[in-house]
Amino acid sequence: MTRRFSETASVLRPVLGALFAGVWRRMALGASLAAITVLAGMGLLGLSGWFIAATAIAGLHAASALAFDVFAPSAGIRLLALGRTAARYGERLVTHDATLAALAALRERIFRGWASAAQIRELLRRPARALFRLTSDLDALESLYLRLLTPAGAALCATAFAAATLGLMTFWLGIALGIWMLAVGIAVSVGLFFRSRRPALRRALLTERLRAQTVDLVSGQTELVMAGRLAAQCAALEQTDRRLARADRRLHRLDTAAGAIYGIAGSLTLAATLLGVGALVDRGQIGIPAAVLALLIALAAMEPFAALRRGALEAGRMWLAAKRLSPHCAEYAECADSGATPDAAVPDVPNAGDAVILQRVSVRYPGSATDALQSLSLTIAHGERVAVVGPSGAGKSTLMALLAGELAAHAGSIQRLPFAWLSQRADLFQDSLRENLLLAAPEAGDEALWHALESAGLAADIRGLNAGLETRLGESGLGLSAGQRRRLALARLLLQSHPLWLLDEPTEGLDAATAADVLARLRILGEGRAWLMATHLRREAALADRLLILRDGRVEAEYRWGSRDFAAALAALRHD
Numbered sequence: 051m052t053r054r055f056s057e058t059a060s061v062l063r064p065v066l067g068a069l070f071a072g073v074w075r076r077m078a079l080g081a082s083l084a085a086i087t088v089l090a091g092m093g094l095l096g097l098s099g100w101f102i103a104a105t106a107i108a109g110l111h112a113a114s115a116l117a118f119d120v121f122a123p124s125a126g127i128r129l130l131a132l133g134r135t136a137a138r139y140g141e142r143l144v145t146h147d148a149t150l151a152a153l154a155a156l157r158e159r160i161f162r163g164w165a166s167a168a169q170i171r172e173l174l175r176r177p178a179r180a181l182f183r184l185t186s187d188l189d190a191l192e193s194l195y196l197r198l199l200t201p202a203g204a205a206l207c208a209t210a211f212a213a214a215t216l217g218l219m220t221f222w223l224g225i226a227l228g229i230w231m232l233a234v235g236i237a238v239s240v241g242l243f244f245r246s247r248r249p250a251l252r253r254a255l256l257t258e259r260l261r262a263q264t265v266d267l268v269s270g271q272t273e274l275v276m277a278g279r280l281a282a283q284c285a286a287l288e289q290t291d292r293r294l295a296r297a298d299r300r301l302h303r304l305d306t307a308a309g310a311i312y313g314i315a316g317s318l319t320l321a322a323t324l325l326g327v328g329a330l331v332d333r334g335q336i337g338i339p340a341a342v343l344a345l346l347i348a349l350a351a352m353e354p355f356a357a358l359r360r361g362a363l364e365a366g367r368m369w370l371a372a373k374r375l376s377p378h379c380a381e382y383a384e385c386a387d388s389g390a391t392p393d394a395a396v397p398d399v400p401n402a403g404d405a406v407i408l409q410r411v412s413v414r415y416p417g418s419a420t421d422a423l424q425s426l427s428l429t430i431a432h433g434e435r436v437a438v439v440g441p442s443g444a445g446k447s448t449l450m451a452l453l454a455g456e457l458a459a460h461a462g463s464i465q466r467l468p469f470a471w472l473s474q475r476a477d478l479f480q481d482s483l484r485e486n487l488l489l490a491a492p493e494a495g496d497e498a499l500w501h502a503l504e505s506a507g508l509a510a511d512i513r514g515l516n517a518g519l520e521t522r523l524g525e526s527g528l529g530l531s532a533g534q535r536r537r538l539a540l541a542r543l544l545l546q547s548h549p550l551w552l553l554d555e556p557t558e559g560l561d562a563a564t565a566a567d568v569l570a571r572l573r574i575l576g577e578g579r580a581w582l583m584a585t586h587l588r589r590e591a592a593l594a595d596r597l598l599i600l601r602d603g604r605v606e607a608e609y610r611w612g613s614r615d616f617a618a619a620l621a622a623l624r625h626d
């Protein structure tokens with residue numbers, strides 16, 4: 051039991067800390083306004099009933115009718131009516147403003163929490179899941195405040211108010227009402243939470259699966275048709291949909307049952323209060339108007355608990371979201387406390403003279419039994435060009451990813467200068483050419499952009515487009531040829547003045563003429579910078595000052611330009 055409690059606390063603490071950080075005052079104000087709205091509503095109903103009953107009784111005799119003060123209660127009714135409307139309006143504004151601000155801050159925290167090598171790899175493997183978590187899990191936390199905490203606070207205030215009002219008439223009636231309301235409210239909410247936890251969890255997971263399957267179906271249509279798996283994928287999707295509908299039906303049934311229980315509990319409360327206040331009137335302890343006030347307050351008191359229903363139904367989903375987001379919130383909080391970034395793989399800067407120093411670095415992929423890089427040491431001097439060659443699986447891309455900070459080493463030390471990275475696939479976005487270029491240098495003006503395009507040999511092509519730099523690209527750079535995409539990536543590389551270039555097979559897939567042009571430009575523009583280039587191709591490796599032969603994650607040999615071994619190793623590479 052204690053272990054369970056400490057586990058729950060360890061999940062909720064970072065999430066609540068992250069959710070309330072910076073906005074807790076607004077959230078407390080929102081919850082207070084929600085409570086005021088409920089109390090004003092109860093007060094309005096009770097006072098109106100009291101007023102009508104008291105006016106009717108006072109009207110029975112001329113003397114009492116003349117003495118009856120109609121102004122104070124009607125002013126009170128107006129005040130409560132206006133107050134309730136204003137509090138409701140303020141509550142909506144404040145709670146939603148606080149929630150949106152909290153979620154925006156939390157989203158940023160989660161993004162920062164994800165900005166680590168291991169997380170990025172995981173996200174790239176399952177992008178649909180990442181998107182779902184960013185949207186759905188965070189929305190679930192929105193419900194935690196709006197549908198659970200705020201209504202729970204309002205329900206407690208309503209209980210206290212109803213118990214106090216009846217307690218003023220007779221102490222034990224107030225206590226009995228308070229205990230009864232708390233018992234029913236807590237029992238139904240907690241019972242609903244436990245009964246709905248499994249279907250709510252199932253619903254959240256099935257919605258996630260349905261989205262991922264739909265994305266797979268749409269984006270992989272061609273492959274599914276080619277493999278004859280389209281019908282199977284559709285059937286799997288339909289099955290998920292059916293299971294989701296079953297979970298939905300179960301939740302709806304629970305919701306209806308909880309509504310019915312609250313209805314019955316409300317009627318029982320009303321009947322018991324009627325008997326209680328009837329006895330009090332009989333004994334002459336209270337008048338009829340006070341009895342009507344008590345009855346109407348008891349009638350309204352159960353309503354805030356009914357509002358908790360939705361929160362209790364969604365609690366399972368909130369719990370799942372909290373469990374998934376909690377490590378990221380905790381991770382980020384630790385980093386914020388220590389002033390570090392979440393990515394432990396950020397390397398140091400080497401001493402003057404060298405651009406890269408790797409010392410006995412080992413890297414292992416999660417789930418792999420062997421190291422992809424094994425105690426690898428490498429030094430690259432300023433302005434030196436090193437080409438890494440080796441058979442497929444030797445560890446070339448791993449080495450590049452390590453230096454780019456996409457992978458963390460489990461042993462050894464890494465020092466390198468700031469770098470610009472030309473990867474095999476140019477990461478182009480569905481945006482204008484200008485925005486795609488500005489990713490590399492957000493402050494660059496038009497002159498710098500055109501200069502980079504000129505140097506990359508793409509300026510003439512862009513000038514030929516009607517919208518020039520404003521031309522919009524499709525997904526992954528659709529609208530440009532492979533050669534133009536590579537040149538655009540090259541222009542991005544040139545917009546950065548970093549002293550180290552990481553080039554991953556920079557001309558793979560280009561025709562011989564385009565490749566020769568790109569390489570000639572790289573050679574001229576990369577003068578004075580250090581290069582680390584992963585390659586299979588002779589035309590690329592020929593630009594290097596040093597060849598590094600990698601095999602099974604180790605440096606097997608190194609050859610300097612001009613040596614016979616260098617020429618032999620070069621000759622062994624692919625020609626185009």
Ligand SMILES: Nc1ncnc2c1ncn2[C@@H]1O[C@H](COP(=O)(O)OP(=O)(O)OP(=O)(O)O)[C@@H](O)[C@H]1O
Binds near residue numbers: 416445446
């Ligand atoms: N994401 C991954 N998870 C597990 N193992 C991986 C992963 N990526 C690469 N590896 C393994 O790490 C080793 C080195 O792979 P790497 O991609 O670095 O080789 P490479 O030399 O770049 O190959 P290629 O020339 O085919 O691109 C291989 O044994 C490979 O199976």
